Amino acid sequence: MQHALEILRQLAIVSIPLLLGIILHELAHGYVAYLQGDPTAKMAGRLSLNPLKHLDPLGLAVLIITRTIGWAKPVPINPNNFKNLKRGLVLVAIAGPAVNFILAFGFWLIFKFILYLNPLGHSLWQQYLVYPLFLISSAGVVVNIILGVFNLIPIPPLDGSKILAYFLPAQWLYQYLQMEKYGFILLLVLILSGGFSTILNGILNYIYAHLLVY
Numbered sequence: 001m002q003h004a005l006e007i008l009r010q011l012a013i014v015s016i017p018l019l020l021g022i023i024l025h026e027l028a029h030g031y032v033a034y035l036q037g038d039p040t041a042k043m044a045g046r047l048s049l050n051p052l053k054h055l056d057p058l059g060l061a062v063l064i065i066t067r068t069i070g071w072a073k074p075v076p077i078n079p080n081n082f083k084n085l086k087r088g089l090v091l092v093a094i095a096g097p098a099v100n101f102i103l104a105f106g107f108w109l110i111f112k113f114i115l116y117l118n119p120l121g122h123s124l125w126q127q128y129l130v131y132p133l134f135l136i137s138s139a140g141v142v143v144n145i146i147l148g149v150f151n152l153i154p155i156p157p158l159d160g161s162k163i164l165a166y167f168l169p170a171q172w173l174y175q176y177l178q179m180e181k182y183g184f185i186l187l188l189v190l191i192l193s194g195g196f197s198t199i200l201n202g203i204l205n206y207i208y209a210h211l212l213v214y
Contacts, residue, residue, distance in 0.1 A: 014139050019055075021143055025097075025100055029096050032092045046076065059073075094163060097151045104141050104148065108211055111140075141207060149199070153199075156177065157180055
């Protein structure tokens, strides 16, 4: 029973900022696409803050099992509707990670404010309100920076690949975009080879050394 309660506690701490991060990430893609002339996400009902519109059953299951990662359904986008194809693609790609970094900054501000309230105190309100908010805000900084950085990796179909494609010369662009069919394999290689762990550890070391200091 105690173990189950601890799992629920960890889920509550991580899932709130993580779900907020992945849902607003996808929402940002759809909204910027709409501003660029593509109504696909709007017509699909995806320009909504309703989590049920964005949750992916598998991504939610992975979140529950791992208590560290998860994902939402990608927002449908039709680049053919963009007023300017190349500019639209890069703006839509930037929007998702940008929202994650903005959220991380917001959670960091909350974290710094809560420090002044002494979250490690022993009064009831500190134990049952301030300390949980302290944990959620610190988790919000971590998961949103990780989400932002991970999505900036220039491996198709991650956002970073579309940002890099914007700056590539035309003669290289087609060959680079052909990598998308191998994107999942490349991501697996990055993860299984320990490359992603190296990136992740570097991010975590920076966060705990410079941002979540108390």
